[in-house]
Amino acid sequence: MSESLPAYLRRYREQLGENHESQIESTISTRHEFVLDGTSFISFLWSASALPWVYGGEYAAFARIVSGVLEGLMSCGIRTHLVFDGPTRSVDIQRSIKHTVDTQIGPSVLFHRTSQVARSSARFLNESSILPPLCYEACIAALDTLSYDCARYHAEGDTKRFCVELASKLNGFVAGSNSELVFYTTTGYQGYIPLDSLSWILPTKHDEILDQNDPDPAQFMVVNRGKKHKPVARGISPPPSDCIGISFFAYQPSRLAKKLSLPPTALSLLGAFLGNQLSNALPVNLYRQHFQKHHNDVIYVASVIEAALSSKARQKPLSGFILIRNVIDTLMWRPELLSSSDHDTMTSVIVDCTLQYVIEQPLGGPAQSLWPTKLCPLHPIDSCPLSLLKLIPGTSSESSLDSHHSLYSKAILSYIDAYWKGNLSPNIINLFDCGTFWPIIFLENPDQESCQVTVGRGIRLEIYKILGHFFQSQLPLLPEVGMSAPVDDLLKSSENSIYESPTQVTEYIRKGSSLSACPIILPEDVLHPELPVICQGDNDRLNYFLSAMGSCTPLVMSLPKECLMVVACMRWVVQTAVWSCPEAQLALYACLPGSETFGSKPILNNEKAIQHTAEILAAFENANYLRQVLLLPERIPHCAQHFSGMQLHSLFGWESFDVARLHLHANWSLCWHALSEGLDSYLAMVPERKQKQKLVKNTKSSPAVKIPLKPSLFTMLGDLEEDG
Structure with missing residues (x-):
């Protein structure tokens, strides 16, 4: 019987991990480091809060819940680090389209196609819920109100990988809702914590009952103590006032490898076949024909990998590439029918999926490698995958950044700083990276044009113009020219553009009940003779914002x-x-x-x-x-x-x-x-x-035209009677 990864983890829970507790009296040396998957954290908190979603969101109440939970974790000796999703990579576009249709467009269409009585029921609202679109902004606002500095990050690529890398450098755990986090093995990573395993610990209660049969009250009284009450699991909602700690369960990848009789390094290959990366990267026909039936069978796939490793140990040393091909041939249905080109494509894709779960060991210890530069918390500049760093010409180290004194470079550095602080959306980074934009869709009527077109597109066109003008200019700031210098002096010091301005942006907008790619051709008048607005002062940028908004x-x-x-x-x-x-x-x-x-x-x-x-x-x-x-x-x-x-x-x-x-x-x-x-x-x-004029119909009634009946037996008899 096949068994999916989440079901397998729940079934062998006690063998794959252990419970942990953290008390309020915890000292600094006993504190735990939690890396929270920000998207999972927001979704889980909203579901647990029971706040109504259908009205558009209750963001003040949600912000209070976020701050209450994070303050409670900190008081229990847990320091949190939130990691939010980064920009959408080109390889994830199809997955993002499917996710948007399933979580945003589909429930909206179902809501508007359901009768008013049926869609008002609690069951319907629970089964077709949509995450309100401004929950992320409310969460960021809540982080700014905390009594301590809660670190926040945006992933550079895959969120799971970034969380594990950060946890390995902090010697901490990763808390989220994605069971694929058990496939990562690296030094310092303590394990994966499901968010639903968190529970607040309440003080133990004792029921003292006096024995009324004691005739002499001056003597010792017999006291019957009731059983100790177990800690009340209150989920991840804000803790009660009498909370004394928190308990959580952590899965350890080393225990999973031991349970499946695999070396820890083989978990990355297991994750390649059981994770979601394979279904997104492989062509649909190849995946459905050869691997879909094994996607939810942890034990079988692990046994195939174990057999391949055992045969490898008995033979001459084989490369990892050949090992993967042997596993593929075993899992595939009739591999002899597959062409050599498709076989090579499949092997290459699975190798790439395997490498997604492989993390290089940090040099110099976990804690020493955090923030190697001021621009990236995990990587040196030359190996950082953040696309914003690649926009600064000739940048390979932090010392080379100090030599850039241009307005262009300073603006890019300001964007990088805002990105790590949560003040620059990954949607903006998508424009730098792959030229796409993904507006959020919330409860739109499928029979009407999307609000992201009627209301949002005009604002986004201003964004495209600003960035297009910015890329075309790249005005280097000479040492003797300051930010307050006249525009003419800055224009005289300009150099030729190194990067071409994007001429097209692909917006993914709802059309009916589907998500369509809408290419937006940027107008040619995005170039202006004056200084780019990004490089101007605060008041000028504020005036531009108000002017663009018609205000x-x-x-x-x-x-x-x-x-x-x-x-x-x-x-x-x-x-x-x-x-x-x-x-x-x-x-x-x-x-x-x-x-x-x-x-x-x-x-x-x-x-x-x-x-x-x-x-x-x-x-x-x-x-x-x-x-x-x-x-x-x-x-x-x-x-x-x-x-x-x-x-x-x-x-x-x-x-x-x-x-x-x-x-x-x-x-x-x-x-x-x-x-x-x-x-x-x-x-x-x-x-x-804005209402279309209705066509005026001709109200004059035309004279009725009598249509002669076809000759039949009854009409012929009627004619005979009239003649007679």
């Missing part, structure tokens, strides 16, 4: 910085979609920080509220990309942690609409005047614009 007005520029992005996004949404004045007023109130909850109970089946929520989230997402490209994280704080989808739906279902109630918010009146400035034609009381 460069005196009232908007005078707003507090925590309200700036909300108003700019709402102004953009009003100008690109169909909104009425009351709808814009209510949505602005729901997005502002410090808004009180009032209105009616959230109505799930309000189609207008669902559509407007998708439009607002698309504007927030793309405006966040624009502020990151312009390096404005401090001047324009993100507003994700203040948005409440339930509040928005409650206000949209508010029958007794009263504007005076909205004025109770301290900043609402100021923000509304800034939002509505110059947009009177867009903020109509009834959204009648």
